[in-house]
Amino acid sequence: MSFLHFIVNDVLGQASILISLIAMIGLIALKKSPGQVITGTMKTLLGFLVLLAGANIIVNALNFLGDVFQKGFHMRGVVTDVGSIAGIAQQTLGRETALIMVLAFMINILIARFTRYKYIFLTGQASLWMATVCSVIGYMGGLRGTELIIIGGVIAGVMAVGMPVLAQPIVRKITGSDDIALGHFCTIGYIVQAGVAKLTGDVSKSTEDLELPQSFSFLQDTYLSMMVVMIPVYLIPSIAAGPAVIAPYANGVNYLVYAFLQSVQFVVGVYVLLAGVRLLLAEIVPAFRGIALRIVPNAIPALDCPVLFPYAPNAVIIGFISTTIGSIIGMFLFPSIGLAMILPGMLTNFFAGGTAGIFGNAVGGRRGAIIGGVFHGLFITLLPALLLPLLGQYGFSNVTFSDSDVIGVGLVFGHILNFFH
Numbered sequence: 001m002s003f004l005h006f007i008v009n010d011v012l013g014q015a016s017i018l019i020s021l022i023a024m025i026g027l028i029a030l031k032k033s034p035g036q037v038i039t040g041t042m043k044t045l046l047g048f049l050v051l052l053a054g055a056n057i058i059v060n061a062l063n064f065l066g067d068v069f070q071k072g073f074h075m076r077g078v079v080t081d082v083g084s085i086a087g088i089a090q091q092t093l094g095r096e097t098a099l100i101m102v103l104a105f106m107i108n109i110l111i112a113r114f115t116r117y118k119y120i121f122l123t124g125q126a127s128l129w130m131a132t133v134c135s136v137i138g139y140m141g142g143l144r145g146t147e148l149i150i151i152g153g154v155i156a157g158v159m160a161v162g163m164p165v166l167a168q169p170i171v172r173k174i175t176g177s178d179d180i181a182l183g184h185f186c187t188i189g190y191i192v193q194a195g196v197a198k199l200t201g202d203v204s205k206s207t208e209d210l211e212l213p214q215s216f217s218f219l220q221d222t223y224l225s226m227m228v229v230m231i232p233v234y235l236i237p238s239i240a241a242g243p244a245v246i247a248p249y250a251n252g253v254n255y256l257v258y259a260f261l262q263s264v265q266f267v268v269g270v271y272v273l274l275a276g277v278r279l280l281l282a283e284i285v286p287a288f289r290g291i292a293l294r295i296v297p298n299a300i301p302a303l304d305c306p307v308l309f310p311y312a313p314n315a316v317i318i319g320f321i322s323t324t325i326g327s328i329i330g331m332f333l334f335p336s337i338g339l340a341m342i343l344p345g346m347l348t349n350f351f352a353g354g355t356a357g358i359f360g361n362a363v364g365g366r367r368g369a370i371i372g373g374v375f376h377g378l379f380i381t382l383l384p385a386l387l388l389p390l391l392g393q394y395g396f397s398n399v400t401f402s403d404s405d406v407i408g409v410g411l412v413f414g415h416i417l418n419f420f421h
Contacts, residue, residue, distance in 0.1 A: 016052065018124050020045040022301075023283060026290030040283050047280030051306060054273025061266040062346040064249055065234060068259070070343060072240030093135045100152040101131040107157025112296045119168075120296065121160035123183040123304040129403060130156045130185055133410045140393075141417025155409060163187040163405055164302040170194055173362045174311050179285050183302030185405035186352040192379045192404075193319075193356040194363050197372035201364020207314040207357070210366075226267045229317055234263035274310050281307060305355040312358045318369045319357015319376075324349045326377020333378070339385035348380060348402045383407040390414045 023044040027037045104127065112118050121127060134152030143151060164181040167190060171182050182190075238246060238259035246255035253261075284301060291299045309316050327344040335341045353373060360372035384400040387407050391400055401407050 016045055016048040019048055019122055019280075019284065022120075022122065022291065023287035025295070026287035029290035029294035030287075032290075040287055044280060044283040044287065047276050047278075047283060049276070051273055051276030051280055054269045054271070054276055055306065057269030057272060058266060058350065059269075059347060061262050061269060062350055064262050065237065065266075066344070066346040068241040068245055069237045069346070071245045072237040072242075093139055096139065096148055096152070097128070097131045097135040099149045100134050100156055101127055103149060103153025104131060104156035104160055107153060108160040109296065111157065111161045112299055117161050117165050118296060118298045118300050119161050119164035119181045119183075119302045120291075120299055121164065121183045121302045123185075123302070126183065126185045126304070126403070127156070127160065129401070129406050130159055130409065133401060133406045134413065137390075137410050137414045137417065141414060143417070155413065159185070159405060159409060160302075164300075166191060167359075170359050170362055171308070174308055174358055178300055180281070180307060181300045181302040182305065182308065182355075184305040184352075184355065185403045186305070186348075186355065186380075187405055188408055189352055189376055189380050189404035190356045190359045193372040193376040194359040194368075195372075196375040197360035197364025197368025199364075200371045201360065201366070201368025203363060203365045203368070205365040205367070206312075207318055207361045207366050207369050208312055210314065223267055223271055225314070226270060226317055227264060229321070230263040230266050231260060233321070234259045234266075270309075270313075270316075273306055274313070277307050277310055305351055308355055308358050312361050315357040315361035315369050316354035317357075318366070319355070319360065319373045320350045320353045322370045322373025323353025323356060323377040323380070326374035326379075327381045328377070329374070330378045330381030334382060334385050339382075340388045342381045342384050342388075342400075344377075344381075345402055349377070352380060352403070353377065380404055383411075387411055387414075390418075393418075 020041050024037060024041040027040045032040070105121075108119075108121055112120050131152065134156050135148065138148045138152050160183075163185060164183060164187075167182040167187045168178070170190075171180070172178055235256065238255060243255040246258060250258040280303075284303070324344055324346070327342075327349060331341055331343060353376060356376045357369045357373055360369040360376075364372060380402075383404055384402065384407060387410050388400045390411065401410060
């Protein structure tokens with residue numbers, strides 16, 4: 001098992017290595033020269049790691065924001081934290097989770113090879129979360145050993161194809177092609193946003209076509225406009241929290257200056273992330289044609305949600321803010337009907353909310369991105385609250401998943417197992 005653990009966790013479990021290896025296979029299948037194979041593989045790795053570096057900058061800035069937001073406004077409740085559940089699962093179900101993840105990828109390849117659904121899911125972290133919910137819910141529902149691995153692997157493998165299939169009509173509208181697909185297990189939430197946006201929006205007025213007076217023309221620059229939005233988003237909760245809360249972060253810097261710098265740091269993270277996305281796509285799409293030609297004809301890579309950010313960067317910020325507003329409304333609304341209070345998760349609100357904003361804009365323009373985003377925030381607050389009692393039956397207290405597709409699988413799978421057991 002040590003060798004299997006090395007391959008699954010230390011090699012294939014590293015998304016950057018997995019995607020680079022797939023790019024290398026594609027380039028070899030295209031019969032590129034050794035130099036071209038090395039260049040394409042290394043640039044793919046570099047692009048993904050630049051993307052990851054940008055994501056880490058954003059994560060650090062959002063962790064600070066989430067903390068001061070909760071303390072500044074005295075919020076108490078449950079934070080969606082897949083890491084806590086994954087940590088527990090790795091201690092008790094590490095072998096089963098790893099084997100489910102491997103089996104799911106094999107099933108994904110088989111479906112892509114022998115059906116018309118050619119999507120290959122390449123977001124390793126999302127694959128791990130899906131394998132985790134399958135192992136945890138399956139085990140607590142009474143499944144063991146081979147039975148648990150096979151059923152969990154089939155569910156995760158089908159989801160790895162099914163979610164890109166569900167999202168692709170709108171992804172095609174966003175990107176203008178079928179070169180890439182979306183490999184992110186928040187897709188049900190994106191479809192909810194798109195549905196609301198289609199009903200309430202106006203697709204002719206895009207978030208990317210904002211007309212501004214000459215004196216505000218500097219806001220046409222995506223990153224400057226992002227800074228204008230994010231500075232008050234950071235300063236207001238920081239003022240509410242006060243210097244004592246921020247002091248452990250600030251290392252002697254004035255608390256408002258530190259909050260201001262964190263808001264700019266967030267924008268820096270977005271800049272780095274988008275640079276990584278562009279570098280990654282420049283390499284992975286041509287390399288994937290090799291796989292399409294030789295291994296899985298017409299294969300389409302399903303990649304993590306930031307690959308869509310360059311197509312509508314304004315929609316990302318609008319989606320983030322409107323999703324956060326919706327999640328705050330849900331935080332107060334759902335406890336009134338007997339559900340747990342789910343605190344806004346800034347990471348989910350940015351990455352899932354930003355992507356949902358792009359979906360909303362694609363089918364409903366600015367209004368769709370805003371109104372749909374509020375409904376998206378309500379939806380992704382409701383789902384964890386619904387899953388929490390089920391996880392409580394299994395001994396997980398005050399922790400729940402965050403991604404809508406993962407929660408959906410947990411709810412359906414868990415209730416089916418409860419019915420039969």
